Amino acid sequence: MAFSLNETTLLSAVKSGSILSIVNSTLAPGYGIYYATVQKDSTSIVGSKVFSPTSWISVEKVADASIVNSPIEQGSYSSYNKVKRPPGVRAVFTLEGLTGFSGAIPNVTNLSLLSRTNLIATLDDMIASANTYDIETPDTVYTGYDLERYDFKVDAKSGVTMLTVEASFQAVLTEAEVTLSSDQQGAITDKNQNGPGTLKKVPGQAASKAVTLDSVKAAWNSGTTSLSSSLSTTATYVENGLQSAVDTVNTAYTKATDSASMQLKDGITTLAKVIT
Structure with a gap:
């Protein structure tokens, strides 16, 4: 429970003359947004309240997960078949200004120095920065959330001095x-x-x-041996390749010579038969 000094509700409770009404008006459920982590260049203090609106309208928690939608073997459903999405919190709160002509003037009658202009500037800073926040509610505290979206309105129903803000926070999932x-x-x-x-x-x-002289010598000797072995192996391959090429040429030359000799012999024999 948080202590509230809203002048309007307090005076209404005093006029009613009921002690229980006075207690209920000064004790309000604990709602608040506090800094959880801040950037190194930020002047904000971890644990301090970001701002104090006039009233909180609602706080909603949203959490969901993606479950595999294809058939799986019976009994094999496990944690890797389900992916958890970052949960979110939607908060709706209001801030009452003093006049509709300027949002820069705070409503000091509510014992507040926060103006509508300052609140919008603070929300813009929360969108631009990478800070995380703890959202306090009477039921629990949602830790490690960051503001991802907000919108506000001023309408005739609530009054031109009443700023209504809807802010959407998303949890920042971290690992060790x-x-x-x-x-x-x-x-x-x-x-x-x-x-x-x-x-x-x-x-x-x-x-x-650590590198020592012995390790350098060992590396150099190893490199020299490897290079020598590589050169020897390469020379052997080259020699074998040349010998194979020479043998192939000799064989082809011998076959060509034999073939030419046989053709010449056959030609002479045929010519001799014709002459005789």
């Missing part, structure tokens, strides 16, 4: 930050040893070692 690093003993640790998702040291993993 884990940054891996390895020491010279081959152990993996995370950056935040005390935070959620902390990894224990696991020996035997890949580690970075």
Whole structure:
């Protein structure tokens, strides 16, 4: 429960003469929007209230998930068949100004210094920034939400001094930050040893070692051996290829020579028969 000093309701309760009415008018359900996280260049303070409207009209929580719509094997339905979407909160609240001629003048009769112009500017800053907010209600506190959309209206039904705002907040889903690093003993640790998702040291993993002269010599000898082996293998392949090409040419030449000799022999034999 929050303490409220709305002059209009308080005077109405005093005039009624009922003690219970006075208590109910000064004690109001706890509604509020507070800074949960702020950007580094922000002047806002975590835990402070963003603004205090004149009254809260409604607060609605929206949460849904996407479930697989294709047939699945009986008994195989599990968490990976269901994707949770970020929940949202829709809040409707009002701020009463002092006059309809200017929104920059706050209604000091309600013991408030927040003007309609300042409220709109604050909402614009919330849209532009990457801060998160905690939304307090009498039932629960919705933590880690950011403003994604808002609209406001001023109409004849509520009065030209009454600003009605509808704000839509969406939850910012976060995971534990884990940054891996390895020491010279081959152990993996995370950056935040005390935070959620902390990894224990696991020996035997890949580690970075200091460079020494011996390691450089070993790398150079290994490279020299590899290069020598590669050159030797390449030379062998070239030699074998040339020998194969020579053998192929010799075979083709021998076959061509034999064929020409046979043709010449047959021609001479035929010519001799004709002459005789």
